[in-house]
Amino acid sequence: MIGVGAKGPAGAAAAIAHDERPALPEHGGWTGIDLAELDQEAEAPYWITISLVPGVGPVGFARLLRRFGNVRAAWAAGPALLEVLPRVPDDAAPALARLRREGASRVAARVAAATRRCGGTIVTALDPDYPPALSAADPRPPVLYLAGDPASMTRPCVAIVGTRRASGYGRSCAAEIAEEMARAGVTVVSGLAIGIDAEAHLATVAAGGCSVAVLPSPLDRVYPPRHRGLADRLVATGGALVSELAPGHSPGKPDFARRNRIIAGLVRAVVVVEAPDRSGALLTAAAAIDHGREVFAVPGPIDAIASRGCNRLIADHQATIVTSAAALLHRIGAEAGGRPVSVTSLSDPEAMVLHALLERPGSIEELIGRTDMPTGSLASTLTLLEARGLVESYGGATFHPTLTARRIGRPGGLDS
Numbered sequence: 391m392i393g394v395g396a397k398g399p400a401g402a403a404a405a406i407a408h409d410e411r412p413a414l415p416e417h418g419g420w421t422g423i424d425l426a427e428l429d430q431e432a433e434a435p436y437w438i439t440i441s442l443v444p445g446v447g448p449v450g451f452a453r454l455l456r457r458f459g460n461v462r463a464a465w466a467a468g469p470a471l472l473e474v475l476p477r478v479p480d481d482a483a484p485a486l487a488r489l490r491r492e493g494a495s496r497v498a499a500r501v502a503a504a505t506r507r508c509g510g511t512i513v514t515a516l517d518p519d520y521p522p523a524l525s526a527a528d529p530r531p532p533v534l535y536l537a538g539d540p541a542s543m544t545r546p547c548v549a550i551v552g553t554r555r556a557s558g559y560g561r562s563c564a565a566e567i568a569e570e571m572a573r574a575g576v577t578v579v580s581g582l583a584i585g586i587d588a589e590a591h592l593a594t595v596a597a598g599g600c601s602v603a604v605l606p607s608p609l610d611r612v613y614p615p616r617h618r619g620l621a622d623r624l625v626a627t628g629g630a631l632v633s634e635l636a637p638g639h640s641p642g643k644p645d646f647a648r649r650n651r652i653i654a655g656l657v658r659a660v661v662v663v664e665a666p667d668r669s670g671a672l673l674t675a676a677a678a679i680d681h682g683r684e685v686f687a688v689p690g691p692i693d694a695i696a697s698r699g700c701n702r703l704i705a706d707h708q709a710t711i712v713t714s715a716a717a718l719l720h721r722i723g724a725e726a727g728g729r730p731v732s733v734t735s736l737s738d739p740e741a742m743v744l745h746a747l748l749e750r751p752g753s754i755e756e757l758i759g760r761t762d763m764p765t766g767s768l769a770s771t772l773t774l775l776e777a778r779g780l781v782e783s784y785g786g787a788t789f790h791p792t793l794t795a796r797r798i799g800r801p802g803g804l805d806s
Contacts, residue, residue, distance in 0.1 A: 419449075419452055419528045419529060420448075420452045420455075420528045420529055420530060421528055423452060423455050423456065425515060425516055428460055428516055429460075430514070430516040430517065432462065433460060433461055433462060433514070433516060434498065434512075434514055434516070434517075435494045435495050435497070435498035435499075436461040436462050436464070436465045436494050436498075437461050437514045437515075437516070437532055437533055438494075438497065438498040438501055438502070438512060438514070438533055438636075439465070439489055439494040439497040439498055439501075440454070440461055440464065440465060440471075440494075441532055441533040441636075442485070442489060442497070442501070442636060443472075443482055443485050443486050443489065444479045444481050444482045444485055445472070445475050445477050445478050445479045445482045446475060446482075447529075447648070448529030448530055448531055448532060449476055449529050450474070450475040450476060450477075451529075451532040452529055453474045453475065453476065454471060454474055454475075457474045458471070458474075465494055468490070469483060469486060469487075471486075472486065501636050501637070504610070504636070504637040504638060505535055505609065505636070505637055507610075507637070508537070508608075508609045508610040508637055509537045509609070509625070510535050510536055510537040510609045510631070510637075511535075511536055511537075512533065512534075512535055512536075513533070513534045513535075513536055513540070514532060514533050514534075515530055515531070515532050515533075519536070519540040520534070521534075521540070521543040521544075521632075521656055522543070522544055523543070523547065523655060523656050523657065523658070524652070524655045524656055527655035527681055530655065531634045531648075531652060533634070534632055534633070534634060535608065535609050535632070535633045535634070535635065535636060535637070536630055536631065536632055536633075537609050537625055537630060537631040538602075538624065538625040538628075538629055538630030538631055539600075539625075539628050539629070539630055540630065542577050542600040542601075542602055542628055542629050542630050543577065543602060543630065543632075543656060545575065545576070545577050545600075546575075546576050546577065546658055546722070547576065547577040547578075547579050547602065547656050547657040547658060548571055548576050548577070548578060548579065548657055548658060548659050548660075548661060548722055549578075549579040549580060549653050549654065549656070549657040549659070549660040549661065549674065549678075550564055550567055550568055550571075550578055550579075550580050550586065550587075550590035550661045550663060551580055551581060551586060551587060551590075551653065551660065551661070551662055551663070551665075551670075551671040551674050551675075552564060552585060552586025552587070552662060552663040552664040552665055552669075552671050553585055553586055553664045553665055553666060553669055553671065553696050554583055554584045554585035554586075554587075555585060555666075555696060556585040556586045556589065556663075556664055556696065557664065557694070557696055559664075559690065560585075560586055560589075560663050560664035560688075560690075560696060561585075561586070561589045562773070562774070562777060563663050563664075563688050563712075563715075563777055564586045564589040564590045564593065564663045564664075565589050565590070565592070565593035566593075566715045566774075566777050567590070567661060567663070567688075567712070567715045567718060567719075568589070568590040568591075568593035568594045568597070568599075568601075569593045569594070569596070569597040569715075570715040570716065570718070570719045571594065571599065571719065571722075572593070572594040572597035572598060572599020572600075572601075573597055573598075573599065574719055575599075576599070576719075576722065577599070577600045577601065577602055577629070578590055578591070578594040578599060578600070578601045578602070579601070579602045579603075579604065579653055579656050579657050580601070580602075580603060580604075580653070581603065581604055581605075581606070581649055581650070581653060581670070581674075582603035582604075582605060582612070582613070582614075582617050582620065582621060583614070583670075584614060584616075584617075585664075586663045586664055586671070587603075588617060588620060590663075591603060591620060591624060592620070594629075595623055595624065595627050595629075598627075600627065600628045600629045601624050601627075601629040602624070602629050602630045602631075602632060602656065603620075603621060603624055603629070603630075603631050603632070604632045604633075604649050604652045604653045604656070605621075605631060605632065605633040605635075605649065606641050606645045606646040606648075606649040607633065607635060607641040607645070608633050608635040608636060608637045608638065608639050608641070609631060609633050609637055610637040610638065611637075611640075611641070612631075613641060632652065632656075634648055634649075634652065646670060647670075647673060650670055650673045650674040650677055651674075651677040653674050653677075654674050654675075654677035654678040654680070654681050654683055655677070655681055657678070657683060658683060658684070658722065659678075659683055659684040659685070659686060659722055660674055660675055660678040660683055660684075660685050660686070661686045661687070661688070661712065661718065662674075662675050662685065662686070662687045662688065662699070662700050662703060662709065663687075663688045663700070664688065664690060664696040664697055664700060665687075665696070665697075665698075665699030665700050665703075666695050666696055666698055666699055667695075667698050667699055667702075669699050671699065672699045672703070675687075675703060675708070675709065679708065684710065685703065685708060685709040685710070686709055686710050686711075686712050686718060687700040687701075687703040687704050687709035687710070687711065687712060688700055688712045689701055689704055689711055689712070713779055714777070714779020714780075715777065715779065716779045716780075717779050737771075739763065739767060739771045740771055740774060740775055742761050742763070743757060743761060743763070743768065743771050743772065743775060743781075744775060744780055744781065744791060746760045746761055747781060747789055747790065747791045748791050751788055751789060751790040751791070752788065752789060753788050753789070754768060754769065754772070754789075757772075757789070772789060
């Protein structure tokens with residue numbers, strides 16, 4: 391337990407005033423802080439209120455806990471608490487003064503009421519509903535604003551992230567992976583952004599799964615605004631929205647980076663689907679590596695700008711290459727408690743083409759004659775089968791069923 395000590399809150403403030411400060415870790419991490427010893431009910435108003443002070447991020451919050459033992463004592467120290475923070479922006483002192491005039495209890499009640507009006511609840515790192523994966527992250531957000539079912543974040547979670555300017559290939563891969571995850575009971579986490587993020591959320595919901603969106607904005611100002619309806623769908627289907635910002639606050643550039651770190655902290659693995667050289671998805675991958683999470687990347691053509699980041703992650707051995715949704719699910723499924731992995735039902739065209747290849751490999755020209763499918767339809771079906779990891783081609787000329795396809799194939803149909 392981190393205690394206040396014999397001096398109490400006033401003594402702690404005096405020690406800071408006279409520069410009698412105990413040494414602080416350089417990064418102010420949460421490791422070693424015993425939150426279980428703190429009184430959740432008594433602390434909550436102060437956690438909510440102090441988290442509103444500019445400059446009090448996850449690292450600053452950990453420093454306050456280390457210096458004062460609990461957040462009530464930090465509040466009692468008054469303006470001296472700002473001296474503990476690693477960075478004190480110009481608006482920190484005026485904001486703290488306004489909050490102190492209002493009082494922590496009133497501030498917390500006001501923020502809680504605003505959160506309820508937009509269908510959310512407030513969860514601190516002391517709360518049983520705090521996402522368990524984030525409890526092991528360092529640093530971790532001290533206060534979260536949640537809408538939806540917190541239980542969606544207690545099951546295995548995997549993030550699917552990528553560029554806003556997604557290609558048809560990227561969208562197809564994101565949807566395929568998300569669908570497989572959803573059918574296996576894995577919660578799909580993303581950032582609600584246009585492009586790959588939205589595709590992952592939509593495919594998860596369509597497959598009957600749970601999806602969690604981590605917002606760079608407060609619950610009452612969903613960003614981007616065009617995805618307000620999608621956000622509501624995630625909540626209605628058992629998923630959740632997560633934000634680090636209190637209602638009424640305007641998001642800024644740093645909030646997008648913090649959003650990426652929360653995504654990485656919530657999950658067991660991050661899958662990057664299409665990311666150019668400068669991409670928020672790459673920041674999420676970097677945060678995942680910092681948190682000790684596994685990173686996967688979908689490869690793309692070497693001349694595709696949208697795939698440069700993914701290809702570099704693979705080349706630099708920072709990410710494991712994704713060869714198929716089924717193979718990815720198999721690896722993540724084993725980590726998620728050994729859930730059995732199954733190949734989902736195929737569409738009629740996919741089943742027809744795969745059955746033809748199980749009988750005998752062939753070229754597109756040969757498959758046209760054996761399936762009577764139009765060239766365009768056959769080509770798109772082969773692309774989907776390759777994305778599933780059921781078909782592979784040699785030199786783009788002859789298509790073969792993979793070992794996985796041979797294992798599940800049988801006369802009269804496919805195992806579902």
